Amino acid sequence: MMEVLKMGNGNKEEQKYIKKCKKCKSTLIYTEEDLFPDMEMDLCIKCPVCEEYLLIGLFPKKYKPEKHGIIKNKIGF
Numbered sequence: 001m002m003e004v005l006k007m008g009n010g011n012k013e014e015q016k017y018i019k020k021c022k023k024c025k026s027t028l029i030y031t032e033e034d035l036f037p038d039m040e041m042d043l044c045i046k047c048p049v050c051e052e053y054l055l056i057g058l059f060p061k062k063y064k065p066e067k068h069g070i071i072k073n074k075i076g077f
């Protein structure tokens with residue numbers, strides 16, 4: 001029987017980031033998978049609410065549930 005001596009963190013939850021949409025004022029939580037380069041190769045995300053493109057910049061803001069609050073109504077986009 002297999003035993004685990006020390007649990008690895010290979011299934012660690014991926015880092016989430018927070019961004020407020022400048023157009024519709026939605027607060028968005030995104031991961032690196034949601035990022036894509038725009039025409040100038042700057043990373044951006046697309047607001048799922050108003051479909052505005054939002055530039056991330058060099059210093060994405062990390063999402064901290066204890067600081068920003070938890071997602072109450074998860075909407076499946």
Ligand SMILES: [Zn+2]
Pocket residue numbers: 021022023024025026047048049050051052
């Ligand atoms: Zn928006």
